[in-house]
Amino acid sequence: MKVSVNVRNVVAALTVAGLLLLPLYTSLSGNTFALTLFTRIVIFALAAVSLNLIMGYGGMMSFGHAAYLGVGGYAVGILAFEGIGSGFIQWPVALAASALFALVIGALSLRTRGVYFIMITLAFAQIAYYIVSGLARYGGDDGLTIYKRSDFAGLIDLSNRVQFYYLCLACLFAGIYLVWRIVHSRFGLVVQGLRSNEARMQAIGFPVTRYRLVCFVISGTMCGLAGALLANNTDFVSPAVMFWTRSGDLMVMVILGGMGTLFGPVVGAIVYLVLEEFLSQLTEYWALIMGPLLLLIVLFGRGGIFGLLGRLNRG
Amino acid sequence: MADPLLCVENLVRRFGGIAATDNLSLDVHSGELHAIIGPNGAGKTTLISQLTGQLLPDAGSIRFAGRDITRLPAYRRSALGLARSFQITSLLPDFSALDNVALAAQAHDGHSFRFWGDARKEGHLRAAAVAALTRVGLERRADTLVSQLSHGEQRELELAVALATKPQLLLLDEPMAGLGVTESARMVHLLQELRREVTILLVEHDMDAVFALADRITVLVYGRVIASDVPAAIRGNAEVKRAYLGDAHAVTRHG
Amino acid sequence: MLLVVEQFLNGLQFGLLLFLLAAGLTLVFGIMDFVNLAHGSLYMMGAYFAATFVAWTGSFVLGIILALGATLLLGIVLEFVALRHLYGRDHLDHVLATFGLILFFNDAVRLIWGPAGLALSLPAWLTVPIQIMPGIFYPAYRMAIIAVALAVALALYILVMRTRLGMLIRAGASNREMIGALGINIKLLYTLVFGLGAALAGLAGMMQAPILTVQIGMGENILILAFVIIVIGGIGSIRGAFLAAIFVGLIDTLGRAFLPDLLRHVLSASNASTAAPALSSMLIYLLMAMVLVVRPEGLFPANRR
Numbered sequence: 105m106k107v108s109v110n111v112r113n114v115v116a117a118l119t120v121a122g123l124l125l126l127p128l129y130t131s132l133s134g135n136t137f138a139l140t141l142f143t144r145i146v147i148f149a150l151a152a153v154s155l156n157l158i159m160g161y162g163g164m165m166s167f168g169h170a171a172y173l174g175v176g177g178y179a180v181g182i183l184a185f186e187g188i189g190s191g192f193i194q195w196p197v198a199l200a201a202s203a204l205f206a207l208v209i210g211a212l213s214l215r216t217r218g219v220y221f222i223m224i225t226l227a228f229a230q231i232a233y234y235i236v237s238g239l240a241r242y243g244g245d246d247g248l249t250i251y252k253r254s255d256f257a258g259l260i261d262l263s264n265r266v267q268f269y270y271l272c273l274a275c276l277f278a279g280i281y282l283v284w285r286i287v288h289s290r291f292g293l294v295v296q297g298l299r300s301n302e303a304r305m306q307a308i309g310f311p312v313t314r315y316r317l318v319c320f321v322i323s324g325t326m327c328g329l330a331g332a333l334l335a336n337n338t339d340f341v342s343p344a345v346m347f348w349t350r351s352g353d354l355m356v357m358v359i360l361g362g363m364g365t366l367f368g369p370v371v372g373a374i375v376y377l378v379l380e381e382f383l384s385q386l387t388e389y390w391a392l393i394m395g396p397l398l399l400l401i402v403l404f405g406r407g408g409i410f411g412l413l414g415r416l417n418r419g
Numbered sequence: 420m421a422d423p424l425l426c427v428e429n430l431v432r433r434f435g436g437i438a439a440t441d442n443l444s445l446d447v448h449s450g451e452l453h454a455i456i457g458p459n460g461a462g463k464t465t466l467i468s469q470l471t472g473q474l475l476p477d478a479g480s481i482r483f484a485g486r487d488i489t490r491l492p493a494y495r496r497s498a499l500g501l502a503r504s505f506q507i508t509s510l511l512p513d514f515s516a517l518d519n520v521a522l523a524a525q526a527h528d529g530h531s532f533r534f535w536g537d538a539r540k541e542g543h544l545r546a547a548a549v550a551a552l553t554r555v556g557l558e559r560r561a562d563t564l565v566s567q568l569s570h571g572e573q574r575e576l577e578l579a580v581a582l583a584t585k586p587q588l589l590l591l592d593e594p595m596a597g598l599g600v601t602e603s604a605r606m607v608h609l610l611q612e613l614r615r616e617v618t619i620l621l622v623e624h625d626m627d628a629v630f631a632l633a634d635r636i637t638v639l640v641y642g643r644v645i646a647s648d649v650p651a652a653i654r655g656n657a658e659v660k661r662a663y664l665g666d667a668h669a670v671t672r673h674g
Numbered sequence: 675m676l677l678v679v680e681q682f683l684n685g686l687q688f689g690l691l692l693f694l695l696a697a698g699l700t701l702v703f704g705i706m707d708f709v710n711l712a713h714g715s716l717y718m719m720g721a722y723f724a725a726t727f728v729a730w731t732g733s734f735v736l737g738i739i740l741a742l743g744a745t746l747l748l749g750i751v752l753e754f755v756a757l758r759h760l761y762g763r764d765h766l767d768h769v770l771a772t773f774g775l776i777l778f779f780n781d782a783v784r785l786i787w788g789p790a791g792l793a794l795s796l797p798a799w800l801t802v803p804i805q806i807m808p809g810i811f812y813p814a815y816r817m818a819i820i821a822v823a824l825a826v827a828l829a830l831y832i833l834v835m836r837t838r839l840g841m842l843i844r845a846g847a848s849n850r851e852m853i854g855a856l857g858i859n860i861k862l863l864y865t866l867v868f869g870l871g872a873a874l875a876g877l878a879g880m881m882q883a884p885i886l887t888v889q890i891g892m893g894e895n896i897l898i899l900a901f902v903i904i905v906i907g908g909i910g911s912i913r914g915a916f917l918a919a920i921f922v923g924l925i926d927t928l929g930r931a932f933l934p935d936l937l938r939h940v941l942s943a944s945n946a947s948t949a950a951p952a953l954s955s956m957l958i959y960l961l962m963a964m965v966l967v968v969r970p971e972g973l974f975p976a977n978r979r
Contacts, residue, residue, distance in 0.1 A: 165766060212963065216970040219709065219765060223905045224966045227959040230898065234959070238952025240945050290531040290538040297522055300511040307471060307505075308584055309497030309526035318532065349894060352711075352773050359770050389785050395778025402771040403759055 111413045116367040146272045147333045152357040152369035154326035160364035163299025167222045168229025172324045174346035176331025181248040181341040191254030202328025210320035233346040247342025362410025424449040430479035439465040441642035452614045454621045454629045457639035463622045500587035504577035510565045517561040520548035523583035551579040571602035595625045681931040689923020690823035694878040696903040696915040698871030704910025711772035714893025715779035720745045720876025721883040725792040734797045749872020791889030902962045908974035930954040
């Protein structure tokens with residue numbers, strides 16, 4: 105896998121460098137808010153990377169991806185509530201729960217195509233939302249406070265902002281690397297081929313559903329990790345994290361950044377959340393600007409940011 | 420004589436009130452090049468779709484290499500050695516020609532639940548792909564994106580993809596569709612070579628090609644077989660001429 | 675018994691309201707193949723326009739009529755200025771663009787009308803209970819909703835099945851390229867259909883306003899119900915939307931009414947009171963998931979594309 109010098113790769117490299125050096129900047133400038141903001145951004149970037157795997161590479165437009173943020177988050181929250189504070193138990197449970205959830209939802213949803221797939225994934229996410237809303241023991245609609253972050257027995261202190269940030273960043277980079285390898289592997293080629301032309305892939309001998317399902321599960325599990333990170337970041341988890349509009353946010357990040365590119369979702373998450381933050385400091389009515397901005401991007405900026413960068417390279 | 424490679428018996432497929440395939444029976448012998456012709460709407464593509472598993476018949480049976488494949492899913496038929504090309508070119512447009520063929524080879528080289536290694540570096544897959552491309556004359560276009568190939572090259576690529584799955588039977592749905600004179604001649608030449616290696620079932624409108632290539636011809640009208648014989652007999656068959664040309668003066672080819 | 679009849683009527687009324695919302699959505703989706711997430715925003719704007727015009731004019735009926743006109747106009751302007759450029763694009767582009775519109779409308783409403791919701795009060799003649807059966811009284815306004823919605827449904831049926839415009843709409847739903855080739859002014863047709871959809875959404879919004887709510891974000895919750903309905907009913911099918919909407923309305927209302935009591939037999943009181951609304955809300959999604967698992971293209975798949 106050769107890496108060539110072009111605009112996209114330069115932007116990706118700069119992004120990586122920037123993210124790595126951020127804590128240095130915040131400790132020098134005293135701007136701790138930036139660290140808080142970017143921790144959140146990095147976590148959502150991981151979620152976006154996981155969604156991009158099934159959406160951008162796999163062609164599966166899932167409108168229920170935020171559900172895994174909830175599953176991962178509630179795994180951590182519920183275990184913490186019941187007295188199990190060790191991250192060594194919480195996080196594997198979060199991953200396993202997300203994988204199981206993705207397996208069930210995927211097995212049912214992948215029978216459908218197109219907009220029906222979009223709708224059924226959305227339905228399942230709403231079902232998850234209402235399930236946790238109905239759990240009185242775990243706070244229902246009000247959510248669940250997490251009094252102590254996941255404990256990793258001294259290996260790493262999650263309540264230390266800088267350490268937590270680097271942990272999130274490590275997870276993000278690991279996620280991107282995993283996606284990179286998957287995409288070039290036999291499995292990845294099959295999944296991309298299925299997006300490209302399902303009938304053709306069947307004709308040459310590939311069974312469709314099992315490959316898509318495995319991809320779906322990998323993606324859900326990765327997002328479950330993001331959910332566990334998010335719960336630790338906010339020290340709180342509530343059903344709101346799974347509402348369908350949050351899935352919409354994730355989709356926007358992926359589409360904005362450039363679907364089917366490795367770093368697109370990262371850049372998309374950064375731009376979307378920074379813009380949201382910046383605009384909301386500018387005016388209370390930031391959506392008045394953000395809304396039409398999204399519309400303009402769709403109308404004129406095909407392929408998202410990385411699509412634009414790709415065209416700059418050629419022209 | 421050995422059992423036919425492909426044996427279709429009383430196949431029926433209805434769409435609403437219309438029988439697109441109406442009690443169709445057909446044999447394809449191993450090693451032959453068998454052509455299917457018929458006027459538009461005769462149900463040729465519906466037949467192919469049922470043979471490949473894209474469509475399931477309402478009644479009847481299909482046997483391939485001794486096995487009943489009537490209700491077998493499409494991807495399993497490929498594993499048994501049934502390969503097809505599509506009437507409307509159906510390739511993977513964002514992949515290169517080589518990638519398209521290599522994927523076909525990959526499908527028949529064990530499972531693809533490998534998540535780590537670079538598939539494009541698997542030497543034996545690439546070699547098989549290059550071989551198939553060379554067979555159809557596209558080796559110089561290996562790294563070109565499918566979307567940038569000419570129509571004729573795409574038709575040839577369809578053939579290469581089918582070949583890479585090491586088929587026993589090649590189902591070709593109008594391989595000459597949309598080809599100019601030179602490209603058609605190339606395709607006919609290619610098929611003449613391929614027929615020595617693999618059994619071919621060919622659906623075509625191009626009569627010159629059909630009569631030049633076929634060992635046997637089956638004529639389909641309104642989902643039914645009205646004749647199935649050697650080319651000379653088909654040429655002289657009055658019912659066939661009526662079906663194609665109406666009751667007016669039949670056009671005959673001498674020779 | 676009274677309770678069952680009352681809840682049944684409530685379910686019918688809710689279902690009809692949902693039908694109005696879903697009909698617009700399925701028309702736009704079926705004909706222009708356009709996924710409009712901002713349909714819920716049009717529903718919200720209808721409610722806000724109604725509350726405003728009723729207060730300005732002092733007349734309920736006049737206010738509603740003006741609000742209908744305003745929503746229709748809003749829909750047409752939206753289509754003309756922005757959305758028509760997205761026809762033929764990927765559904766994802768529609769999702770992204772209309773998602774942006776949702777954000778925009780919510781903040782625009784907050785800017786113009788403030789963060790607290792509005793109230794829309796009914797005139798006296800609509801608040802009297804009507805005796806529909808001996809001993810059973812039902813609020814006049816809810817009867818009015820049922821009547822109006824049924825009338826609109828009938829009008830839609832006549833429009834789609836019996837007029838030239840309707841014929842073009844049905845033709846467009848099954849083969850878009852054809853009607854273009856026939857020389858019909860496609861752009862105008864699409865704009866009209868979108869406007870019609872917007873008006874239907876707005877009507878739903880303003881009709882439920884006196885009973886339920888006029889507030890920011892009210893569209894988001896009900897929009898997915900509308901999507902659920904058109905998926906169950908089959909995209910592009912108005913008949914499917916009608917049947918599915920009634921079904922969904924009944925299930926949702928009856929579920930909410932009787933599930934808490936049922937649950938109290940199995941769970942403790944406090945658990946039941948949290949679980950009941952959640953379970954009732956879930957019912958619809960479970961229903962849709964079940965339908966799709968069995969029939970992945972909805973109950974009445976309309977298209978032949």
